[in-house]
Amino acid sequence: MILNKSEVTNILDKLASEYRVIAPVEKNGMVEFAAIQKGEEAKLDYANSKKPGKEILFPQSEELFNYTVDAEGLRMEDKVDSQASIIFGMRPCDVKSWVLLDNVFKNDQYTDVYYLTRRANSLVVGLGCNEPASTCFCSSVACGPFAKEGSDIFLTDIGEAYVVEGISEKGKELLAKLGLSEAGAEATAAAAKLQAEVKADGTINIEGMAEKLSGMFEHPYWDSLHEKCIGCGACTYLCPTCHCFDIADEATDCDGCRVRNWDACMFPLFTLHGSGHNPRPTGKARWRQRLMHKFNYFVERYNATACVGCGRCIKNCPVNLDIRQALADIQALD
């Protein structure tokens, strides 16, 4: 199907009357995902958002429930968000990150209702990348500028229009309601050409990485990798797959709420015991954890690499600690 760019605003307006539409918007000089009221707020000609798409399902700060304690005991009000949402124009790397995060927020015993309820009520319209940035390496990590995994509908920008593909049943159903016209042969061919030809950096070799890292916990390489790291949380907070969090109470007297906030393995307090003992007391141990978690532990647990190659950690690191270099260094070790 085809969606002319001149029609996008109308379509978004129409969708916004029925769903919560979350789209890239420009705010404070940065692109971020936000609920829009009008189609014209969406900024689809963007490279990528500053904060990753994970925040749509897993916001940086979120109220889980609030509670009151009084003579009658404990009363709780759950804050599960079940509003039907359409995420319009998310890049394939961020879409893929949702697929990876699904592993984390549902395990054989427990379900994170906050994440999963939003997830179940979200429909994702993925948007292919015609011009991946130099820091993008999605093509190296089982993703790619036109990877459709996780998208319900997928858009390919062919200039004046988007070629629209229904991917999931949910996506196809929505498309059926929108009444878009069929894409002509020329448009379909243009989209196919882009999808076949556009690649991000595919030279980051992660083949055998998990196996290699398995035997590397005590390797001297970790002594140097972390050295320039200043221990901030920019890489983890801006990473679409990093999902560590903290739970805290905010309360006055007997009315309170339980909140969760993003947390980061880069912070020493993250693992500090009440006793004072810290299993990861050094920058070395923390960087090893970050890299191991993405490229070994996560693989072992969920059979997938916890990196989608979006390059945000590379662009935003205050000291230019480049994960691509770290991976190449590790591959080069004997």
Next chain:
Amino acid sequence: MNKTESIREIAKKLLEEKKVDLVVGFAQGSLPLRSTPYFARTPEQADNLIWGATCENNLANFVRKRSEKVAVIAKGCDVRAIVALIKEGQVNRENLTIIGIPCEGMVDRKQICQAVGCKEILEATDNGADLVVKGKGFEQTLAKADVMFGSCKTCQYNTPVIFDELVGEKVEAKEADYADIEAFEALSPAERSAFIAKEMEKCIRCYACRQACPMCYCSECFVDCGAPAWIGKGADKVDDNALFQTVRVLHLAGRCVDCGACERACPVGIKLSILNRKMVKDVKELFGAEAGVNLEDPPALNTHQFDDKEDFML
């Protein structure tokens, strides 16, 4: 010999003669307009050291509480931080060799990005006074002076105030210029409040500012303290974000060396220098004190005179 060559030569000699165990400097970064902190431990590694207009990090951050003998490649603001840290007992001068670099200013990627319409820069060449940046379908020449960090544009201590070796000629200090702060002060309280709120709305509480600051080294930052929890940890509360920065600025009163490392590190581009430089300006005006400009002056917070101004107290 250019500065990079001189630095390598000095570093190599120090390492060869085992006068130091480690040279902290910069190496070529992985992206255009980026350098990266580098730790040379062998004479061979010294060949990776570089100098240029992108050596933006404050390396004083890496020399606190070191047990080994260290040499550091330090520009004017790095040395101010080192001086302040020496006074605070965080750096042992005996074990530190300062290879000072008179600094002509570092270029600001955020300003450069804006100058080219925020298109991706794939290549950058430094031609001395100019910077040639190239990307897909564009090439632009920018005067370095125009795209320098704010802190560099007004730097009065380009030439290190102390050093063991100096690489290159001394650079003329710029005139003190607090035009940015004066403009801020001229705003009404409501306007200032709105400005701060807008900036703090961006904060993601990654603490890159704190971590990049050579003077922020508390073993437990008040933000992290759980009992009492002085401040909410969520990034969605603009007031808490502002409180974090306000207290940080107060903790840096008379200690901030105005290097701008906090603002450079911020991944979301918060104009932190407005708050820090306001404090720097006030401390200078009220107490005539500037942090880290010589080894002799006692730190501003360590001195009290009966005629100290107190009219800022409520």
Next chain:
Amino acid sequence: MRNPYLPLPMKLVKNFTETSDKLIHTFTLEYQNEQDAENFKYEPGQFAELMVYGKGEAPFGIASSPTEKGILKFSVAKVGVVSTALHMLQEGTTVGVRGPLGNSYPLEQLKGKSLTIIGGGFAFTTLRSTIQYILDPANRGDYGDLTVIYGARNPGLLLYKDELAAWDARSDINLITTIDREVEGWNGRVGFIPTVTKEVAPKTDYAIICGPPVMIKFTMPVLVECGFTPERIIMSLENRMKCGIGMCGRCNVGSKYVCKDGPVFTKEQLDKLPNEY
């Protein structure tokens, strides 16, 4: 979908100062809803998140045994925000409990076996649960000889003093208590856990051990020396936890989450994981 983050309400019926330094209190909680008492099915070794309103929640091993009906017990050292708040609670206050969480000691698998249980300091809580469970008349016949080695810095810091005395009087449990340094009036052993373990030289089928990292570190070789093979040494880890359900990411040792895959591991399992606990 059941929400694993919601606590159930319980009433604090007893806030008991357990140790002479007053830093460890034992809290006895009663279910406020009968249904919760039915649903809260746990085994020795599991833990739960205790919540103090307005302060937050923190994980603690369950010190009571499932054989003690209608209540839960926790012995908590005053170290953080939540534990400090707990210590100050009045009896009768409502608290929140989220759990049971984590795996348990493999008591089903241990049936018919003889056991040595070794504990140090305030990490004795889930071991108390285990011992109570085994000593219950309904279960005692399922297990062989039971040796317990329990140590603290001084006699005042031993937990559950009345129960220790009661156990000592029984013939179906061999209780050895020890303190670090000699004090007047102490008739038990003197010496650190690893030394005492060496002296006792237990020869049981399995060993269960729980204590501070340094105690574990030095006791482990002694157990190996005594002939315990790695799959017969069972221990419980105490990494910092938050969610308790394997999601928040902080308690991992390698690819395992202590909160969900543990806290109970055999030495055989831990030997395959990085030494990061």
